[in-house]
Amino acid sequence: MSLTFKAGDMTIHRVIEDETTFRTVSQFFGDQVSPELLAENRAWLKQINALEADDVLRICFQSYVVRTPHHTILIDTCIGNDKSRSQFPAWHMRKSDTYMRALAGHGLSVNDIDYVMCTHLHVDHVGWNTKLENGRWVPTFRNAKYLFAKREYAHWETEHKTKGLETNGGSFDDSVLPVVEAGKAVMIDSDHQPDPMLTIMDYPGHTPGSIAINLKDGGKQACFSGDIMHHPIQVYHPDWSSQFCSDQDLSAKSRRKLLEDCSENGALLCPAHFPGANAGTIKPQGNAFRIDWDVQK
């Protein structure tokens, strides 16, 4: 598992907050996965450290930092510290230095980030957007502009108006709105390019405004796909949507489109939650796809 790898002229760092057991296959995918299909996949999933005993999935919680010749871009900001997350006991009032140590391990400080981007606004993708300072939530990355996808933001803003403080486990209130109120947010849509190497693509379904972030340099593309897929098994079974997808059918369509796009573009797929080897290139295989893991040292 490499924590830093290259794609063309870009340098990509993984900033891991946690890699841990999560739900069982059936809790995560419901009844889409038959015992026979799971039996077919169990051995290779265990081999890549993506499945544990009792068919419990392993999941990584991580950010990516991409250094381009122009900018330093942080993609997704994980869980965060000091956040009240009563619906998610493992993430409640965390006080951990793991994330900041991982950032420092790449020679980076919070002041070095030019852009923060969130593939979507779920609670485990916005946490480090803010930190608690003198009792107030303030942007953690003080020199950064935070780029939020317009459609995604609009969805959660509407939810917030109807459901209030508990929206997204409380994260809209403590990790998104304070960034907007500090004047650091920029709402973007798919034609927005803050960096000449960067494009975003809509892949709705996991959430209404989920995007993938594409960065291309030196002839090589990297695709940061957030939660359009959560686990390596979905490369081989793209029709399996998680119980956390707001529209499972649309999520499956978007996942297949993402895999087709990555395959056609030769892109290095960098998903938010894949454990172990983590990133790879996508090739068609039968009615689905396979992943050739990136094994750079």
Ligand SMILES: [Zn+2]
């Ligand atoms: Zn997630």
